[in-house]
Amino acid sequence: MPRLWDRVHSLFNRIIHSRMARPSRVPVVALVVNEQDRYVLTNVFGQEPLDVRFAESWEETCSVANQLTPPVILLDRDWPGTEWRTAVDKLTASPHHACVILMSSVSDVYLWQELIRRGGYDVLAKPLRADNVTRVVKLALSYWTSAPKPAVPNGSNRE
Secondary structure (H helix, E strand, O other): OHHHHHHHHHHHHHHHHHHOOOOOOEEEEEEOOOHHHHHHHHHHHHOOOEEEEEOOOHHHHHHHHHHHOOOEEEEEOOOOOOOHHHHHHHHHOOOOOOEEEEEEOOOOHHHHHHHHHOOOOEEEEOOOOHHHHHHHHHHHHHHHHHOOOOOOOOOOOOO
16 A cells, blocks of 8 residues: 555646746846856856846847846946946946846945945955855846735726
């Protein structure tokens, strides 16, 4: 009799696992100067259910962020020709409220406070380290998932 229950249990487990939806990969947009930092991000996100999309310009960052509506955007403070404060202001004003993480070789409490005042999420010290990236991005995803989202003004909230 125990063998029969083992077989029944095994059958139900296979049915349940085959019907469970596999989690889709979460998009992350990154504007990154340094190739080594790109390498770290690629390796970290390859081990997580995250798809990193590297933008090659500030304009592409905005375009891709609008298309993919990523919960996390990584912004390199040192991107040439882009003032990070203006970039953070624009990215945090988006309707999907992405967590903007500023990557910076200067990482102190003053930078962090200014980023937070502008609506950013956190500062990642450069050069990037895999354990820091994993921790900060997972916390940002958790925050983004649990944070209340404002109502969409398209009439879809009618009762």
